[in-house]
Amino acid sequence: MMSQYQNVSKNQAVRRGSMAPRRKRAPKDEQEFGLAGSGYIICSECKSVFFDKSWHHMMDEDKHFSAEKDKKIKFAVCPACEMLKTKTYEGEIIISLKSQVQPSSRAQVEGSPNFKNYILGAIKNSDEMAKERDPMDRVLWTEDNGNEIKVYTSENQLAVIIGKKLDSAFPGGKLKIEHSHGEDLIRVFWDR
Numbered sequence: 001m002m003s004q005y006q007n008v009s010k011n012q013a014v015r016r017g018s019m020a021p022r023r024k025r026a027p028k029d030e031q032e033f034g035l036a037g038s039g040y041i042i043c044s045e046c047k048s049v050f051f052d053k054s055w056h057h058m059m060d061e062d063k064h065f066s067a068e069k070d071k072k073i074k075f076a077v078c079p080a081c082e083m084l085k086t087k088t089y090e091g092e093i094i095i096s097l098k099s100q101v102q103p104s105s106r107a108q109v110e111g112s113p114n115f116k117n118y119i120l121g122a123i124k125n126s127d128e129m130a131k132e133r134d135p136m137d138r139v140l141w142t143e144d145n146g147n148e149i150k151v152y153t154s155e156n157q158l159a160v161i162i163g164k165k166l167d168s169a170f171p172g173g174k175l176k177i178e179h180s181h182g183e184d185l186i187r188v189f190w191d192r
Contacts (some may be wrong), residue, residue, distance in 0.1 A: 039072030044098045048135040055079075055135050080154045089140055089152040090184050091159025095119060096167070096191045097147045121152035123167055125149055126162045128132070130155075156186035163188035 041050035047058045055078055061119065083089060097116065130137040137158050143150040153159045160177060167175040167190060176189040 019186060026048045036099040039074060041074050041076050043074045043078035043081055044082075045077055046135065048078050048080075050078070057135055078136065080138055080140070083154050089154065090156040091153035091186050091188070093123075093149075093153070093159050093162055093188045093190065095149040095151070096189070097149070098191065118145075119149065119166065119170070123162055126158070126165055130158050130161070156184050159186050159188045163190055166190050 017176075039051075042048070043055075048055045049058065050056075077085070080128070097119075120142070123142070127139040130139075137155045138153070139158070140152045140154055140163075142152070151159070153162070153164065163175055163177060167173055170192065171192070174189075174191045176191075178187045180186065
């Protein structure tokens with residue numbers, strides 16, 4: 001059985017259907033990660049380093065970074081910093097604080113004037129945890145409009161994680177997640 005496949009080229013195997021064609025990379029993958037090069041790219045804004053086809057934390061903290069003589073070092077702006085400059089985002093969280101006093105076990109926290117600070121603290125903690133895992137996952141900016149807070153993230157799944165974290169940390173809210181059909185954009189609504 002093995003002998004019939006030994007003299008078959010890859011193109012012929014794909015045409016016959018005995019081998020699946022290679023998945024084409026999405027244009028976004030090429031834009032975000034670029035081609036693998038032999039040098040390093042350092043973000044001029046956040047000091048993240050690009051090598052081995054992905055972005056890593058600062059050079060001081062990274063054990064894999066070594067300034068070898070044959071490696072070229074270039075400076076550019078990473079995709080997350082570029083998103084911040086151009087005000088583009090993949091995740092949006094809209095937090096509506098209609099009534100802060102709800103009968104629950106957390107009435108003291110919810111009734112306090114610092115309730116919004118607790119929510120912003122939970123968002124900040126999620127942002128720090130995401131940045132620790134991957135320097136490109138981050139909260140880009142936050143808009144505070146009184147009873148409504150809008151949070152914009154560089155990754156759509158980070159918005160979902162923050163929304164679920166708020167929903168579990170402050171019970172009694174209503175979480176709604178909307179996926180966009182044509183884009184990678186996700187909107188998370190949390191009403192309190």
